[in-house]
Amino acid sequence: MYEQAVNFIYKENAPLTYKVTYDGNLNTGGTLPLDNTDYLEGQLINNLxxxxxxxxxxxxxxxxxxxxxxxxxxxxxxxxxxxxxxxxYAQWEPNEIVTVGPEVEEKILILKIRVSPN
Structure with missing residues (x-):
């Protein structure tokens, strides 16, 4: 017969704590915030x-x-x-794309200055 001792650590009225994790929601680069804080219910969380x-x-x-x-x-x-x-989860808004069509002309003014000695 096999016997095994099991020890339990019990803290009476120990408050429960919770974690926050961050998801980049298809981010393409960078490092996600990491929050190692143990939070109590009703507590404000760190603004990362x-x-x-x-x-x-x-x-x-x-x-x-x-x-x-x-x-x-x-x-x-x-x-x-x-x-x-x-x-x-990260929330992303598409950037506005500005398209320049053929109806927009770029005009460049070139000034030629001739200096004559006096």
Missing amino acids: DAGDIIKDGYTFKGWNTAADGSGKLWDYAVDTMPARNITL
Whole structure:
């Protein structure tokens, strides 16, 4: 017969803590923010902004609780940690593309100055 001792560490009334992770949501470069903080329910979380992540052709607009933007756009000044771990997804807005067509001409004025000695 095999016996194994199992030790449990139990802290009475220990508060539960939760984590925040960040997802670049198809970013093309940079390093995602890393938050190692253990948060309590109802606590404001650290505003790590976008760090240096980029997505070619897009501008970073904030963090959302859903990858497709249908969740809560996170407001660090107001929103607090829920009673669970959360992932915040980068939200991207396409950059405006300006097209220059053949109807736009570029005009260059070249001045030739001749200096004659007096």
